[in-house]
Amino acid sequence: MTPDSERARELPTGWTFFRQWLKNPIRVAAISPSSKQLARQMMSQLPPTCRRIIELGGGTGVFTEALLGHGIAPADLLVLELNEELHQHLVRLFPGVGVVCGDAGDLRRIAESHGFAGEQPADAVISGLGLLSMPRSIQQGIISAAFDCMPPEGRFVQFTYGPANPVMREVIESLGLVARRASFTWWNVPPATVYVYQRRTSRAIAPRSMR
Numbered sequence: 372m373t374p375d376s377e378r379a380r381e382l383p384t385g386w387t388f389f390r391q392w393l394k395n396p397i398r399v400a401a402i403s404p405s406s407k408q409l410a411r412q413m414m415s416q417l418p419p420t421c422r423r424i425i426e427l428g429g430g431t432g433v434f435t436e437a438l439l440g441h442g443i444a445p446a447d448l449l450v451l452e453l454n455e456e457l458h459q460h461l462v463r464l465f466p467g468v469g470v471v472c473g474d475a476g477d478l479r480r481i482a483e484s485h486g487f488a489g490e491q492p493a494d495a496v497i498s499g500l501g502l503l504s505m506p507r508s509i510q511q512g513i514i515s516a517a518f519d520c521m522p523p524e525g526r527f528v529q530f531t532y533g534p535a536n537p538v539m540r541e542v543i544e545s546l547g548l549v550a551r552r553a554s555f556t557w558w559n560v561p562p563a564t565v566y567v568y569q570r571r572t573s574r575a576i577a578p579r580s581m582r
């Protein structure tokens with residue numbers, strides 16, 4: 372069986388995900404994997420010429436699958452997943468992708484040891500983490516490390532089930548970021564909003580007249 376057809380067989384993994392949610396609802400942060408519609412909206416916020424991506428909180432691999440479908444080569448994708456069972460699931464499903472069982476709070480070290488910082492940075496970080504339930508210091512540590520792994524025009528793409536920006540204002544300000552509410556979908560359980568964060572000084576977000 373080819374890796375693609377194997378993935379197609381294994382991807383309806385709501386039960387795997389739900390079991391992990393029962394064990395740790397705060398950390399897993401959702402009762403079911405994201406929808407394909409939400410995955411498409413996340414992909415549409417990637418920089419147009421992106422090549423290397425870091426995914427935080429891979430879960431059952433909905434975004435991983437979408438990233439590969441978007442044209443990202445397996446070797447240019449680094450996925451962090453803290454839950455051991457979900458990590459094993461991702462390793463089985465995505466041969467060739469760098470899937471690490473690790474904490475996004477340790478992103479700087481993990482990215483460096485997998486060659487996703489310095490000379491070969493990531494173009495974007497896609498996050499499925501439940502940022503809303505994280506204390507400020509943890510949010511700040513993860514997002515700061517994510518921007519350290521990207522060039523100045525890098526993007527941090529995040530979804531939320533909440534009604535407002537999931538990253539605290541103090542975190543956005545202290546890291547010199549700007550936030551943009553990019554899209555919303557009812558076709559997800561629960562409905563979700565996509566936010567994009569970039570450095571304030573990034574050329575990618577400067578007004579046209581300033582370019």
Ligand SMILES: C[S@@+](CC[C@H](N)C(=O)[O-])C[C@H]1O[C@@H](n2cnc3c(N)ncnc32)[C@H](O)[C@@H]1O
Pocket residue numbers: 398399400401403404405427428429430431432433434451452453454457473474475476498499500501
């Ligand atoms: C809301 S789920 C999203 C899963 C998947 N991206 C999706 O959209 O279906 C959050 C995922 O992040 C993982 N996670 C939570 N905290 C984490 C951390 N500190 N580091 C890495 N992964 C984490 C959880 O185990 C879970 O799989």
